[in-house]
Amino acid sequence: MTVPTDLADTVEAHGKAVAAGDNRAVLGDFLPDRIGQLIASADVPVKLKAAAVRTITDVGDDRYDAVIRYTKPDAEWFELRSRWVRFDDGTWRVFSVRNIPDTPPWMDLTGPSPDGLDAPHWDGLRAGELLIQRCAGCGEWVWSPRPICPRCHSFDMHWEIVEPKGTIYSWTRTWQPFTKESTGHLPYIVVLVALPGAGGRRVLGVLADADGVTPTIGATVRGEIQQPPDTEHWPLVRWHLEGQPK
C-alpha cells in the first residue's frame, strides 16, 4: 500500500500550518463546500508548538486517513484524524476531520426540564440508576413522563429502576456542528434504545466508542452512567454495543 507523495507532502504542510495557526493555509486545505462544518468539527487549542504526522492510511475509494499529533506549549498532545480526497483542481483536500479517540459531547441544555416532570429521572442518574416513569395504578410504562397515566388516568405516577440494557431501535451519526458543545466530539452517534425492562419504551443516548462503527438496528446495547465533567452538567447514560462486532 503506497501513499501518493503529493498527499504526504500536503498532509505534512497541513500539520505545520495548523500548529503555526496559519488559518489561511488551513482553510485552503479544506473542501470548499464544507469549510464551516470542518472548522467546528475539531477542537484545536489556539496555541500549539508542533505537529507530527503519525500515519497515513489508504481507506479505499481513493481516500486516505491521516493522523496528526499536535503538541501544546505545555508538551501535552492530542490527535486529529483527517480524511483526504483529491479535489477537482487536483489538490488533496480535507473531507472530514475528528478528534481521536472519540468522546461524547456534554451539552448545556441538560438536567430537569422546566416543567419538572422528568426531575426524578435526573435525580436517579445522580444516584446511579436509570429511572423510568410507571403508573402505580395499571402498571403502564410511560415515556416521556406525563402528568397522569394516559392509559388509566391515575394520578399516582411513580418511578422504577430499569436495567440499562436494550436493543437499538434506530440511530443517526451527526456530522453537523449544531452547537458549540459538539465541537471536538463530531461525528457522534445517537441511538434510540428500546428497553425490554420498561415495556419496550425507548430512550435516547450517545453510543460510546463508536468511531468507525456503523450500528445495526436490533443490536444489543448496554448502558453505563457516565459522570459529568463538572457540577454544571448531569450524569448521562452512554450506550455500548454488545451484540455487534466492531
Add this chain to the structure above:
Amino acid sequence: MNGFRGATAVVGVGTTDYYKRGTSPLTSAQLVLQAILRACDDAGADPRAVDGFVSYGGDSSEGLAIGTALGVNEIRWSTEVWGGGGGGVAAAVNVAAAAVYSGQATCVAVYRGLSEGTDGRRAFAKGHLGHLYSAHGLLAPAQVCALRTQRMLEVDHVPASALEAVALAGYHHAQTNPRAVAYGSPLDHERYHGSRLISEPLRLFDCSRENDGAAAILVVSADRAGDYRGTPAFILAGVQGAAAGWSESTENEEHYSSAGFHPALTQRLWDGARISPSDVGVAQVYENFTGPAVAAMIDHGLCPAGPAAGEFMTVDNLTVGGGTLPINTAGGNIAEGFVHGIGLVVESVRQIRGGTPNPVTGADISLLIGGPMAPLVSSTVFGSPATV
C-alpha cells in the same frame, strides 16, 4: 358527506422575495404585511376588509398586531395552530376555511413570516426538543428526522434513492423558477452524493433551507369567490392532528417510521374531498427533510411502501412533463426557499389558479401535505372550479 367540500376558496396569494437568512431588509411583521398586501392585490381585495388572521409554528406576528397594522375595519378571527411546527401549515389553511365556513369571518389571511433579524436563528425549531433530547446531543429537527428516516430505510427497506429523487425533483423545478433560491444551481446524482453529511442518512441536499421571507393566502366563502380576481382554488377537504400514541413522546411514537398521517386521517381527507389518492394531479410535499417527505407520500397512499417506493420515487416520475405525480413544482422547501413551508401553500394554489413556474396540465386536484414526522400533521386538498 359534508357541506365543507368546496364551500371556501383561496382567491389571492402573495409572497415576498426569499432572502438568504439574516439578510431581509424588512422585519418579520413587515414581511407578513407585504405578503398580505400582495395577496390582496392578487385578489383585487380591499386589505381593510380582511377580517381573519391565521398562522402556525410560533409566528412572531400575532394576528391582532397584523390586523391593526393593516388598519382593518374589524378583526373577527385571530388564531394560531398549536405546536407541530411546519406540521401545522395545512392545518392553518383548514382553520381559516373552518372560520369562513362557520361564518366567524369572511376573508381570512393565512400567513407565515420569518426573519432571522427579528426571530433569531432557527426560530421555526424553537422549543421542539426538550432536555431529554438535547442532553444527548440531539438539538435539531434534522437529527430527529434522521433517526426516523434511518429506520424507514433499514427496517422498512425503502431505498435511499427515494430521498434523492425528492431532492432532485425540487431542484429540477427550481431551474425554471427565477424566484427560487436554487435557480441556476442544478442538482444531479453526483453533486447530491458528494454533498456533506448532516446527520446520517441525511445529506446537505436532503435538508430544507433557512430563509427570510413571508407568504400569505386569502380564504373566502365560495359564494363570494366571484367578487375577486382570477381563478379560485376551492378547498375540498382538510385534516390535521395526531394519532393515539403519536405526539410529543420523545421518540416513542407508534408507527415510528411513518410520517404521522395515520390511516383514519388520510381516509377522512379522501372521503371529504370525494377523491382517491390516484386523483391527485400535483402535490406539494413538505420536505423539512427528504426522508419524511417520502414517508408522507407513503402514508397518503401516493407511493407504495417498502422497496417498491424506489420504483415510484424517481425524478422522472416526480417532475412536470411526464411524471405521474409531480411534486414541489416551484422547488419546494429544499430548492425554492424555506419559510416554514408557507411557499408550498402558495404553489398548491397556483397550480389551480395560475402563476406557477411549472404548471401541470389538466391537474384539477392539488394536494398540500404539511410538515411530516412532526407532532402535529396536516393536509389540504385544493380543487379547480371543475371539481365543485
